Amino acid sequence: MVLVIGGIASGKRTYVRSLGYEDDHMSARAASPAPVLLALEESLRPGELDEQTLAQVLAKEVVVCAEVGMGVVPIDAEQRAWRERVGRTCALLAAQATRVVRLVCGIPVTIKDTGGES
Numbered sequence: 495m496v497l498v499i500g501g502i503a504s505g506k507r508t509y510v511r512s513l514g515y516e517d518d519h520m521s522a523r524a525a526s527p528a529p530v531l532l533a534l535e536e537s538l539r540p541g542e543l544d545e546q547t548l549a550q551v552l553a554k555e556v557v558v559c560a561e562v563g564m565g566v567v568p569i570d571a572e573q574r575a576w577r578e579r580v581g582r583t584c585a586l587l588a589a590q591a592t593r594v595v596r597l598v599c600g601i602p603v604t605i606k607d608t609g610g611e612s
Contacts (some may be wrong), residue, residue, distance in 0.1 A: 498558045500597030503512035506558050507532070509595065509602050515556065524550040534587075538579045552590060559584055559609050561596075 496513070500506045510520065510530055516591045521528035524537060524547050531554045538544065538593045543551065550558060568574055594606040 495552060495554055495587070495591050496593045496595065497584065497591040498556060498595050498597065499561050499584060501561050503563070504597040505600035506560070506603075508555055508600065510558060513556065518596060520558075524554075529555040531557045534583070535562055535576075535580045538583055539576055542549045542579060551587070551595050557591075559587075579606065602612055 497603055498506050498509060501589065509521070511517075515530050520530040522531070522536060523530055523535045523547050524543075531537075531551060534551065534557055537547070537551075559580065561603055562578045568577070591606065592608045593604065596603045
């Protein structure tokens with residue numbers, strides 16, 4: 495699995511397209527058969543991923559997540575908890591990913607590449 499992270503509008507979807515995926519290969523629902531999961535952070539708003547959903551996420555070829563933990567820390571405890579869930583989930587996914595790419599101003603920066611298949 496390839497984990498693609500980056501700020502809002504940093505070029506994540508464009509990068510995924512450069513890997514050969516088209517828009518119809520992408521979905522924001524983990525249960526979708528699409529090989530690319532978009533907006534993982536939104537899946538974490540209600541709470542932690544259950545085991546079934548986590549397994550679906552790990553089975554994706556590409557997982558895309560906006561970085562939400564950089565910047566001003568929200569006053570709202572629920573927003574802080576969500577940001578922490580996103581960060582911890584990305585750390586868990588990054589540990590299992592074959593490649594982790596961070597988009598900075600549209601430029602892909604490889605953080606991890608084990609040389610495995612995507």
